[in-house]
Amino acid sequence: MINRRKLLKTGAAAGFAVSAGGLAMPALAQGTRIKIGYVSPQSGPLVLC
Template identity: 60%
Template sequence: MITRRNLLKGTAATGLVAATGAFPMPAIAQGAKIRVGYVSPQSGPLAAFAEADNFILSNFASSEAASQFEIIVKDSQSNPNRAAEVAQDLIVDDEVDLMMVASTPETTNPVTTTAEAEGIPLIS
């Protein structure tokens, strides 16, 4: 005879087995690293905005998550034309999957425009 208690025990046992991974998990292929292009003004009048970049990137590089990413850093030299140029280089030559940009609108807007035109996601 099935009692409420036996039914709850069976349900709990089934949930426990499922939660502990007794069922095989789908295989996840180990793919290539995600290439991230990062444009910031490391020189020129806006260099103060990028002062902490090396510290942050080195901390990230020592983390476990860094093994899944390749970060390519380019200097915009605080110049809007140079920012657009290095963004284009990252997209075309380095074939980045994602772009990141930091600073002021003078250097972020050209990178944003280039990434949008090329269909590359961008985080600002």
């Protein structure tokens, strides 16, 4: 019979195992350039809606 405590322990262990599996994957943007900047209005005021 499964009780609440056993269900929570099993769920926590499964969640940790799933999330830790993604840590060993290589970065997808490796070897590509990343542009860093900001968008600013060139003609007129910035309108925030």
